[in-house]
Amino acid sequence: MTKKLYYTDMYGKEFDASVASVGDDYIMLDKTLFYPSSGGQPNDTGILKSKNGEISIVDVKQENGEIMHITEDLKGISQGDSVHGIIDWNRRYIHMRYHTAVHIIDGVVSNDYKNGFLTGGQIYNDHARVDFSFDIIDRELITEIISKANEIVNSGLKVFEREITSKEALEIPGIARTEPGRQLIEKLPVVRIIEIENFDFQADGGTHVHNTKEVGKIEMLKIENKGKGHKRLSFRLD
Template sequence: MKELYLTDCYLKEFDATVESVKDDKFVILDQTAFYPKSGGQPNDTGKLVSEDGTEFPVIFVGKFGGDISHEVSNPGLKTGDKVKGIIDWDIRYRFMQYHTACHILSAIIHNETGAMITGNQLGEDKTRVDFNLEDFDREQIASYESKVNEIIDRNIPVSIDIMPREEAFSIPSVVKLKDAFPPEIEEIRIISIPDVDVQACGGTHIANTGDIPHISIIKAENKGKNNRRVYFKFADE
């Protein structure tokens, strides 16, 4: 299966052929722009439209055993059917904005404190970043907000590159993730925000930091020993 979102995050519609259907609702296509739930980013929703115009709403997308499965709420699709996939763009775009903002905030936290980012979860209304830090300075965390917004205002282009494994692991910010990639993975997808962050990532991202609304840090939590969590949302909401 060709994962179209890996190279073009802005693809809203695509044509595909149904390769298999299980239980009349789990559909595998030969290619897809639907992002499957993974890496803290929720799955895309939308619809598949058959050649006769019948619509099959896509309510969940997941990756299982290397295949991306689209769960549809209406039965009727068959192997060999030609369909047009249409992404719920407003929701996808919001996740793209939040995901790139998450990379910026995570880079600032790491650069300021040396903390390792241990997780994140994107949402439609807010997003969280988890990091490993012993001392919890709420004033320092509050200062991250203005630093993220300053980077947003610099209108920095965000690039996506697929690199050979060894080339990717020559990048200092990526090599620490080496153990997360099994040896059979020969190419690594790299998200670059020049002078801010270079990171291996499979998610969808905005093309320019200037397309992200200013953020507002709304909560900072102590989740236990060396486990800290920060929530942020877009400031204009």
Template sequence: MTDLLFRTDAYLREAAATVVAADEAGIVLDRTPFYPRAGGQPGDTGRIRWDGGEVVITDTIKDPERGAIHVVAAGAHLPPPGTGIVSILDWERRLRHMRMHTTLHLLCSAMPGIYATGNQIGAEKSRLDFDLPEPPAKEWFTERLNELIAGDHEVGERWITEAELDANPGLVRTLSVQPPRGTGRVRLVRIGPEEAPVDLQPCGGTHVRRTSEIGRVEVTKMESKGRQNRRIHIVLAGDTP
């Protein structure tokens, strides 16, 4: 299985690796900083470069047996197995995903006791759906989110066993995306101090180190998607810090 380097360093922009397989599905490496599409977060894009060649990566997806597959355009020249390469992220796109993803966690914290029913992270805009019959105005969400961002809260993580998660089901804040399982342990992403977190929930995605890195955000629209389901749209309103 591919060693997913972003799990220990989400700020790693490139890494040396060896090609394990290369076929019409894409390129499999022994290690990668690329995030494979999951949990509403898009797969990373970028480039893979080797001595005498380079290929553009248009997406990264999961494979249950091989790990991360780096998708290339049809007909692209592929490096053969055993080739030493350097994988290079489209860093600006990834960073925007990280800022957006952390923002969605903050949005969850602004609605304690309310479950998310769907989400989609994007570089330009993102959305989060809530089981919420009468939500506050979008201006309230914008103000609350920017207060939390300005608090410059540290973003950290810790791991618990799957049994510990089963014993604390309230940690799961979404009805649509369940935490990654199968390894015996689950990663918790924490915003704020351990003793009094702003938000704490299972998550396999990538995040910024501090909320101040997000910059200003704005809730641009709220939609009704059913009797109680409300969709909240968010954009990054400020320049990258």
């Protein structure tokens, strides 16, 4: 199984690895910093350098714990080769900022609004969206939530990852905020947690900034109706 370096080195930009296997259009490595599309966060892109030259990684996918680095040109790379990977840091960092922003919005709703919750989210390169479910929700309430989220951003809280056992995780209320998330935790021996100090913690497999101030200002783009009590907020970061 590929060792996921991005779990503990979220600011890593380059790494050395060995080629575990090669497919028709993909390479598997013994370890990687390349993040695969997962949990609403898009994949990394970048390059791999080998003795035979340089190839572009245009997509990254995960299957059964293995990370597939998709490329349009293998350039003679073979199993056992040593490679040097470099991720597109600008792309990764904006995804990290947006992912932490989603957690901050989620934390505000979880902490301050017991009649509502987030049902999902998606990160893009220039914006993100979150879906709200409340008994009653309108623009005024969403504006209030974003205002509180920006207060957390400006507080400069530390953001960090840690691991706990599945048993410990299941004893913590709210650590998984959807039933599928809870079911996943039940299957894992170790659960990775993203914690925002004294504010929020939840099971998560993505990458995040180290301090909430790195997120920048959260600015609303548009609000869409998704049925009674359901709204979709699109936002960007300044």
